[in-house]
Amino acid sequence: MLTADSYRLVVAGVALAAVLLLALAVARPFPSLIPWPLVILAGIYAWNLGGGEVDQWSPVYAGAMLGVAELAYWSTELRGRAQDAERLTERRATLIATLSLVAVGISGLVLAATSLPIGGGVATDLLGVAAAVAALAAVAALARPRA
Amino acid sequence: MKRTASPKLGAYAGLAALGLLAALALGRPELAVLASPFALLLFAGLAATREPEVLVWLELDRDRVVEGDIVTITVDLQARTPVERLELHIPLPDSFELVEGANPLTLRLAWDEERTIELKARCTRWGAYLIGDLFLRAHDRLELFAYDGTLDRRTPLKVYPRAEELRSLVVPMETQVFTGNQVARTKGEGIEFADLRRYEYGDALRRINWRASARRNELWVNDLHPERNTDVIVFLDTFVEAREEKESTLDVAVRAAATLADRYLKRKDRVGLISFGGYLNWLLPGSGIVQLYRVVDSLLDTQIILSYAWKGVDVIPARTLPPKALILAVSPLLDERAVTTLLDLRARGFDLAVLEVSPVAFASAAEGEREELAYRLWQLKREALRARYQRVGVPVVEWREGAPLEGALAEVGAFRRQARYSRA
Numbered sequence: 001m002l003t004a005d006s007y008r009l010v011v012a013g014v015a016l017a018a019v020l021l022l023a024l025a026v027a028r029p030f031p032s033l034i035p036w037p038l039v040i041l042a043g044i045y046a047w048n049l050g051g052g053e054v055d056q057w058s059p060v061y062a063g064a065m066l067g068v069a070e071l072a073y074w075s076t077e078l079r080g081r082a083q084d085a086e087r088l089t090e091r092r093a094t095l096i097a098t099l100s101l102v103a104v105g106i107s108g109l110v111l112a113a114t115s116l117p118i119g120g121g122v123a124t125d126l127l128g129v130a131a132a133v134a135a136l137a138a139v140a141a142l143a144r145p146r147a
Numbered sequence: 148m149k150r151t152a153s154p155k156l157g158a159y160a161g162l163a164a165l166g167l168l169a170a171l172a173l174g175r176p177e178l179a180v181l182a183s184p185f186a187l188l189l190f191a192g193l194a195a196t197r198e199p200e201v202l203v204w205l206e207l208d209r210d211r212v213v214e215g216d217i218v219t220i221t222v223d224l225q226a227r228t229p230v231e232r233l234e235l236h237i238p239l240p241d242s243f244e245l246v247e248g249a250n251p252l253t254l255r256l257a258w259d260e261e262r263t264i265e266l267k268a269r270c271t272r273w274g275a276y277l278i279g280d281l282f283l284r285a286h287d288r289l290e291l292f293a294y295d296g297t298l299d300r301r302t303p304l305k306v307y308p309r310a311e312e313l314r315s316l317v318v319p320m321e322t323q324v325f326t327g328n329q330v331a332r333t334k335g336e337g338i339e340f341a342d343l344r345r346y347e348y349g350d351a352l353r354r355i356n357w358r359a360s361a362r363r364n365e366l367w368v369n370d371l372h373p374e375r376n377t378d379v380i381v382f383l384d385t386f387v388e389a390r391e392e393k394e395s396t397l398d399v400a401v402r403a404a405a406t407l408a409d410r411y412l413k414r415k416d417r418v419g420l421i422s423f424g425g426y427l428n429w430l431l432p433g434s435g436i437v438q439l440y441r442v443v444d445s446l447l448d449t450q451i452i453l454s455y456a457w458k459g460v461d462v463i464p465a466r467t468l469p470p471k472a473l474i475l476a477v478s479p480l481l482d483e484r485a486v487t488t489l490l491d492l493r494a495r496g497f498d499l500a501v502l503e504v505s506p507v508a509f510a511s512a513a514e515g516e517r518e519e520l521a522y523r524l525w526q527l528k529r530e531a532l533r534a535r536y537q538r539v540g541v542p543v544v545e546w547r548e549g550a551p552l553e554g555a556l557a558e559v560g561a562f563r564r565q566a567r568y569s570r571a
Contacts, residue, residue, distance in 0.1 A: 033153035035162055042166065042181055049175055060178035065186040069162075073155045075291070086255050088232055096289075101183030110183040114176035125171060132167040135186055136160065 015044055022072060029076035038065055054115070059107035067100035148285065148296035156291045157266040157296040159185040192289035200227035200257065205237070206277060207299035212275050214309040214402075217246060226256035232290075235264070236282040242272035242306075242393070251282075265500040270518070272393070273401055274307040275447040277301040303416050305445050308405040311539050311552045316410055317559045319377040319473035320498045325413040327376025337373035344370055354358025378419070378432050378469045379411045381442070382492075384478030384485040388451050388508035395478040398503045398558060399548045403477050403502060406552060419467055420445055423485060429467045460491040473498045479506045480532060480543075492505025493541050500559045501536060501543040508547045540566050 018040035025033035042065070049055060102116060163277030166182020169175075201224055203369040208219040220237065236251035248266035256262060279300035286293055299512050302380045322331040334341045343359055381404045388397040412434060419432035420442050426491040430438075468474070474497050476489050493499045507529070512522035542562035546555040 032158075034154070034262075035158040039511075040463060042169075042178065046169065046173060046175060046178055049177060054459070056176050058180040061177075062181045062184050065181060066188065069155070069159070069185075073153070073290070086253075088253055088255060089253070099184075099188065103188075106187055107183050111180045114179065125336045128171045128201065128217060129168075132164065132171065135167065136164050138190070140160075 006093045011044055011048070014040060018044070022068075026072050026075045029079055029111070030075045031073060033070065034072045034076070038069055054111070056111075059111055063100045063104035063105035064101045067096060070096045070099060148283070148294040150198065151293050151295065152452055153291055153293060154303050156189070159189050163189065166462045168292065176256070181283065183456050186559045189291070189461065192287065192291040195289075196287045198226060199230045199233070201225070201230060201283065201285065202227065202302065203283070203298050205279055205281065205302060207302050207304055209441070210303060211305045212270055213298065213307050214270060215270050215464070216306075217267050217548075218304060219416045220268065220278060222264045222266070224254075224256065224260075224262045224264070226258065226262075227257045229524075230256040231288045232286040234282075234284040234286075237266065237278070238280055238282070239268055239278065242270065242274065243268040243276075244271055251453055260487060266285055266421075270304075271485050272398060273306050273405075273447060275286065275444075276306065299510045305444070305447055308402040308446065310406040310409045311402070313406060313553050314411045315553065315558065315560070316407075316414070317473065317475065317556050317563070319379065319388040319471070320402045320563075321471035322375035322377050323417070323469075325417075327374060329375055329377050330372045331375040333373065334370040335373040339372040339374075340369055341372045343367050376434070377411075377416045378433065378472035378550040379407070380418050380419045380421060380468060380472050381407055382478070382489070383420065383422045383424075383446070383449065383475040384476065384480075384482065385422050385449055385451055386454075386482035386485050387479070389479055389481065389509035391509045392547065393510075396481075396506050396509060397451060400477045400479070400504045401449055403504065403546070405443055405446055405473055406413070407477075408446075409439060410437070412439045413443075417441060417469075419469075419472075421463060421467055422446075422449050423458070423488065425454035427458070428463055429464060432466055432469060432472070445553055457538050458488070460488045460495070468492070468497065471498070473500070476501045477504060477505045478502075480529070481506055486532065489541070490536070490539065493536075493539050499541045500563070501541060501561070502555055503533070503543055503545045504561040505545045505547045507545075537562075542566070 018037040021033060021040070022037035024030065025037070045061060055061075074096065163182045163186035166178050166185070170177075170179035170182065197423065203225075204223040206221050208221070208224075209216075214217050222237070224233075224235075232253055233256055234251055234253050239245065246267045248264065250266055252264065254262065254264075279302045281300055282297040282547050283296045283298065284293055315551075318329065320544060322333075330339045331335070342433065343356060344367065346355065346360075346368050350368045354368040354371075356367050356369050377441050381399060383404050385397065388395045390396070404420070407480070411418045415434060417434045418438060419433040420428075420430040422428035422445065428445060428448070430441055435442070474492055476485075476499065478485050478489070478501060479523075480486055480501070480503050489499060507526065510522075510525075512519045536543045542559045544555045544558045544562075546552065
């Protein structure tokens with residue numbers, strides 16, 4: 001059994017590894033590595049949640065994760081980029097900040113929606129799976145090459 | 148334009164899917180909360196994205212410039228759809244230095260916005276160029292897709308070699324029959340005094356030298372040298388070149404050839420060109436400004452074409468080498484075929500002078516005793532080659548970039564005067 005201290009150490013170690021992986025992905029640059037640290041951090045977060053109460057701070061974490069992901073991808077795009085003529089850097093920074101804030105708001109709404117009493121059971125789970133699959137199918141349909 | 152998805156499109160889709168499925172599997176709404184911004188950003192980005200429509204025109208302020216001049220490249224853009232980030236790249240030849248403007252450039256275009264971009268570039272090397280292969284990359288607002296396109300807006304630009312100022316030229320031994328600026332050795336109608344002779348029936352009265360006639364008690368007339376033109380053939384050796392970084396013996400040789408053609412044509416001489424190398428290119432002798440453009444345009448196409456085929460004087464069309472023409476060879480004297488051909492021309496009686504574009508400036512001895520010895524031997528071989536030419540009466544003058552061409556030509560003139568005295 002892990003003690004409380006060693007548990008914290010393991011979690012901190014894994015989180016540090018995720019941050020280092022993100023730093024490596026940004027420094028190389030290696031864009032395909034960027035999602036993995038986020039997955040690890042989300043995994044640690046889920047592990048920490050355990051079976052406790054619903055975390056009211058999760059919308060803030062969601063906004064922060066989106067902000068981190070956007071900044072990381074932006075960083076990889078900046079390599080060898082052409083000279084900015086029209087303060088595009090400032091526009092992009094503002095956009096990312098806005099996206100993060102909007103993400104906090106939307107995530108808050110999602111969190112509020114999850115607390116609605118709609119009952120449970122296999123039917124609800126199946127409906128959730130269907131909704132997730134439909135969401136991914138919609139993304140795939142939108143992302144397909146257009147004529 | 149070709150659409151490519153950015154790496155974050157797949158990553159966000161994966162994160163959203165993983166988060167939603169994990170939320171279902173673990174029964175934790177927080178994971179769905181974490182996934183929701185990624186999913187919503189994807190929906191928003193994908194629903195809003197559309198292919199950008201940008202019209203592009205490119206023009207140059209001039210189609211002919213001289214080395215060192217600055218050319219202005221104007222790109223006009225018109226956006227039919229808004230473009231959040233447009234990267235524009237105009238590949239310029241290595242010999243162009245950007246002096247004003249940015250390339251590549253990123254900009255933003257609003258709906259129906261028209262924009263003009265000006266780039267100024269200095270042309271540092273002669274040549275014929277095509278400017279205007281445009282590379283465009285447009286990004287959508289959320290950077291989920293990139294649209295790449297190449298536009299062919301190529302516009303020809305000729306960069307002429309900068310001619311050097313010359314006050315004197317190598318004077319050909321023989322003149323031709325047309326009027327020019329060169330005093331002929333023959334006697335006839337002209338300005339320069341040549342000799343006195345007895346009056347003969349038919350001589351013009353204005354040619355009578357009254358002072359000489361009074362002294363001799365009979366009529367004597369002045370003989371005059373006529374002013375005639377000459378034929379000059381610029382022989383450019385393009386078999387091989389010595390190169391160091393951006394400069395080569397060919398670059399220097401073409402500048403010298405253009406200068407010589409320009410100066411001789413200004414003297415009303417006829418100038419022809421033989422570009423003798425991997426492929427043979429020639430221009431029949433002619434005069435005037437049109438011939439100057441022909442010569443320079445032909446020089447712009449000059450390049451080193453590697454060839455192992457033996458070529459001699461017999462491949463040169465006879466009409467390109469008129470009798471009594473002065474052949475001015477501009478050569479690094481590195482290829483045996485060019486060396487032999489020049490000696491053959493001399494053996495056939497052509498008036499020949501060799502301007503050696505020295506490859507020594509482009510080579511240096513490597514470190515080591517043997518390498519230095521090899522370098523000295525190479526230089527001695529070159530000295531021996533020059534002596535070989537001089538033995539048959541051909542002046543060979545070593546000329547290096549940076550030294551005045553006039554000095555080299557004066558050396559040729561001095562050798563030819565000396566050779567004349569030696570023959571006498």
